Amino acid sequence: MAQRFHHEALLRARLELELTQEELAASVGVDVRTYRRYESGEVNEGGFSVRQPARRKLLERLSAELGIAAADLVIEADPTPAPALHAPAPRLFSPEHVHTLQRAPHFVGREDILEELWAWASAPEKGKGPGVVALVGVGGAGKTAIAERLVTRIGDTPRRGGLFVWSFYDDERTEAFLAHAVRYFAGVEPQAGERLEALLLALGSGPPHLVVLDGLETVQAAGGASRAHGELEDPLLRRLLVALARGLGAARALVTSRFLLGDLAPWGDAGARTVKLGPLSPIDAERLLRSWGADGDGEALARVVHASGGHALSLAVAGSYAGAFLGGDLRPLDPLDLAEAARDDPLARRLARVLSAYAAALPDAERDLLARLSVLSAGADEDALLVLASASPRVAGALAGASAEGVRRALARLERLGLVFRAGGEPPRWSSHPFVRDHFRSLLPVSPSAVQAAMTAPPEGTLIFAPRQKPRDRGRLDAVEEVIRALLDAGQPTEAYRVYSQTLGGFSHLGLVLGEMSRGARILRLFGETTDPAAPAASLALGFRLALLYERGLYAGALGDLAFARRSYEAHNTLVEGTPEVTHLVTGLRTLAYTERLAGALSAARAHVSQSLVMAESAGLGTHIARGIALSASIAHDLGDIDAARAGFSRLAAMGDARVARRGLWEAEHWLALGQREEAVQMTEANVAACERLGWAGHAAQGQVLLGLAVVEEDPAEAERRLHAARAWVVVSGEVEMAARVHELTARIALSRGAFFEAAREALAGEQLAEACGLGLFRTRLFALGLEIAHARGDEAAMGRAKDVQRQVLGEDAWGCADVLHWAGLCHSSVGEAELGKRYLEAALVLRERIGHPGREATREEVCRR
Structure with a gap:
């Protein structure tokens, strides 16, 4: 009789022992994703067998850990459904206010918006309203005040869906936000490369979670040579918001920003809604003035309202100033000329006039306290201010x-007076509105770094440029980052760059070893545009500027921001052109070609690598010649120019090149695609061993995926072992190219075992990752894999995606296109569109025969059947 895994017994035992899924997975030596397949019963899809050694070993560990006989974990499949296991009571979440939003003491004029937000945030079902609502308006328009009123109305009572509040005004570190959020929503502490995936998984699990993100403009671009106005600078944050806009369970996000979120424009009002805050109406503006203690006849009030432009913060400060220093009389405000406009920000200029009057009227101690508090974005408590005193x-x-x-x-x-507010914590911290900070910071007679240094002494050794051991723990990394900020504030960009490159170890340590990609990218943003004469980067030596631009591209590429990576490499190459630094240009062109290849722009990639190779050969740069030949051959393979690919790889062999790292991996991919599996496996096993000896973990991980793909159909257990080895690198680095490869291998392992649901989920997750990051090469191939899985499981709804082929995924990648056309043809035929299906299959056959695809005979047979 058929067998099945007794997942109900596994769930019951775990709950009785009060273990989390993560704890039990760790204790039996598997990743939590694999464990969840067992507890959910997904492993029973397609039948359950214990023939694989890895599965038998896992069952033994589960038996020993839980005290359950192995015979009770694998039982006979009963054709009648088992009685439902009573699920534990759903978890309740107490709201998490990581940062305290500034409360408006007098809230007027936005009641209708607040009611709409309340209805949206209270809807418990998935699909009720957009996944992201953005409150957008100028600084001081009342965005944070509305968000604060909403979270206050929700209250602090534990609820089925979590409420998580974060202010980027207080902490703009995306990695800190992700770490805190995933601890709250998922109850786990993943490594850097897993944080976003763990958070997406937790938010998509069902409950109506609400994430409130205040001050998003601090992590958006103001517009410049490298980024569009409003573009999110951190790709991880962009991927999170895009996923929420697409639909992530019942989860929602409320964000506030001065800038429109251009990254969410494709989802319009369906998944992302923008609420633009205009000026207060004259009636509401007068109400706000009176609430703060201003008095006077209608003419005086109207004059101030008109002069302020209905700007909420300007009105609040004007009313507070009149109430505190003028006995409520608004008439003396006239000489301040509130209506005077600045060319680029009239509201800021109007407000600055009132704040200047405030600064003059405040006692010296209060004015200087506010000026010093304004350089501390996260605020300070009384003890810290006493240290400053x-x-x-x-x-x-x-x-x-x-x-x-x-x-x-x-x-x-x-x-x-409304100039500072309690920012939460115990003891409470004090902070101020960003507009107020900006003005009073300008009154400081010393640099901001001098104030910060007086309050917090840097840990010992942070200024040693080349320490024996590079920092690893989060606290020390934060301290060194602050040192870099302080050096830049003090006008010492060269010293700041040395701290980044030597103390932190640059990309090779911060990125590749620690996986702190977001931190590295943020630190390099502090140096500003290399084309801006006023930016710190402009005064760096040429070598430092080149390294800065190149490593910006490395961080961006690893995080999945291919568009910015390409712009960084292009800027690097433009800067080095015409200089004697030939090696830098050869490397820059080749890296740009690599990035264009990932994006699916294969013709552009071929042009760049050809230029790089010509320069390398002219200069006699042997290693660079080999790397250029290998990449050129790989791109030729992708384009379907198999003769050129073979010639390139043969040339490497004739040169005696060792073909390690990517050079060998690209050649092995070529042979595996052509069906020459033994050659691919032999070459890759030697390559992985060499990379592991040299400490090249990323290359070794790519090799493990390749080996897994080579054996997945015959030996899924061995493929899964390879998968675990590769995933270890993704966990550390979060590198999106490798994450996409891991999704592909995971899906193929599930497909080989008949676990169609898991296979479809992994393929779609990989495709969405590729789409969000601009990985055109992987998107095409994962789309094809999704159609293959849909056809295998007979899922007509999923097979309907074949209609998107022409519009969305066909590009220059000959191999991806050949597979897409083949599976689209079979899907169309399966849903009754025989004529269209045959046309796709015929097109697939032409392409597969041209490139020598090992599946061409299968395509020919399908064409002949029709």
């Missing part, structure tokens, strides 16, 4: 020597 008079200003009581009184008065 004990600093040198030049740094502390009029705050020098202040007592705890004096600091407390000053903070209380500034809070009443």
Whole structure:
């Protein structure tokens, strides 16, 4: 009789032992994704067999760990459904306010928006409204105030869906946000490369989670040579918001920003809605002035309202100033000329006039306290301000020597005036609105870094340029990052770059070893545009500027921002042209070609690598010649120019090249695609061994995927072993190219075992990753794999995606196109569109015969049947 895995017993035992899925998976030596297949019963799809050694070993570990006999884990399949296992009560989430949103003491004029948001955030079902709502408006328009009112209305009572509040004004580190969010929603502490995937999995699990992200403009581009206005600078954050806009369970996100979110434009109002905050109406503006203590006749009020342009923060500050210093009389405000406009930001200029009056009217100690607090984006508590008060008079200003009581009184008065607010925590921290910070920071007679240094001494050794051991823990990395910021603030970009490259070890340590891709990319953004004479990067030596641009591309490529990576390499190559640095240009052109290949722009990739190869040969750069030949041959293979690919790889062999790392991997991929599996496996096994000896973990991981693909149909267990080895690198680095490859191998393992649901899920996840990151090469191939799985499981709805072939995925990749056409033909035929199916199959046959595809006979047989 057929057998099945008793997943109900596994679930019951885990719950009785009060273990999480992650804890039990770790104890039996598998990743949590594999464990979930067993607990959910997905392993029973297509039948369950214990013939594979890896599966028998896992069953033994589960039996020993849980105290369940192996015979009770594998039982006879009963044709009658088993009684449902009572699921545990759903987890309740207490709201997590990582940062406190600034509360508007007097909230007027946005009640209708708040009601709409309340209805949207309260909807429990999936598909009820957009996945992302963006409150967009100028600084001081009331975006944060609306978000704060919404989360306050939701309250602190534990709820089925989580509520997570993060302010990028307080902490713009995407990696810190992801780490905190995944701990909250998933209850796990994954490594850097797994954070986003773990968070997406948790948010998509069903409950109506709400993520509130305030101050998104701090991680958006202001517009320049390298990025469009409003473009999200961190690809991980972009992928999260795109996934939410697409639909991620019942999860939603409310974001506030001064900039439109251009990255979400394709989803329009369906998945992403933008609420633009305009000026307050005259009636609401007058209400706000009076709420702050302003008084006067209708003419005086109307004059100030008109002059302010209905800007909420300007009105609040004007009303507060009049109430505190003018007895409520608005008439003396007239000489401030609130209507004077600046060319680029009239509202900021109007507000600056009022804040200038405030600065003049405040007592010296309160003004200097606010100026120093304004350089601390995350705020400060009373103890920290007392440390500042004990600093040198030049740094502390009029705050020098202040007592705890004096600091407390000053903070209380500034809070009443609406200039500071409690930012949460215990003891409470104090902070201010970004507009207020910007103005009062300008009043500092010393650099911001001097204030920061007085409050927090850098850990010992952070300024040693080449320490014996590179930093690894998060706290030390944060400290070194602050040192780099301080050096740039102090006008020392060369020293700042040396700290990045030597103390942090640059991309080779920060990115490849630690997987801190977001941190590395953010640090290099601090140096600004290399084309801007006012940016710190412009004063760096040529070699440092070249390294900065090149490593920007490496971080962006690893994170899945291929468009920015290409722009970085292009800027690098433009900068080095006409200089004696031939090696830099050869490398830059080849890396650009590699990136264009990943994007699916194969003709452009071929042109770039050809130029690189000509230059390398002219200069006699042997290693670069070999690398160029290998990449050129790989691109020729992708284009379907098999003769050129063979000639290139033969030339490498004649040169005596060792064909290690990518050079060997590309050649092995070529042979495997042509059906010459033994040659591919032999070459790759030697390559992986060499890469592991040299510490090239990324190359070794790619080789493991290739070996897994080579054996997946005959030995899924061996393929899974290879998969685990490859996934270890993705966990560390988060490198998207490898993540896409891992999705492909995972899907093929599931397909070989008949686990169609899991196979379809992995293929679609890989395709969506490739689409979000611009990995055109992988998107085509994963789309084809998705059609293959849909046809194998007879899923008519999924086979309907074949209609998208011409419009979405066909490009220059001959191999991907050949597979897409073949499977699209079979899918169309299966759903009753025989004529269209035959046309696709005939086109597939022509292409498969031209490139020598090992599946060409199967295609020919299908054509003959029709």
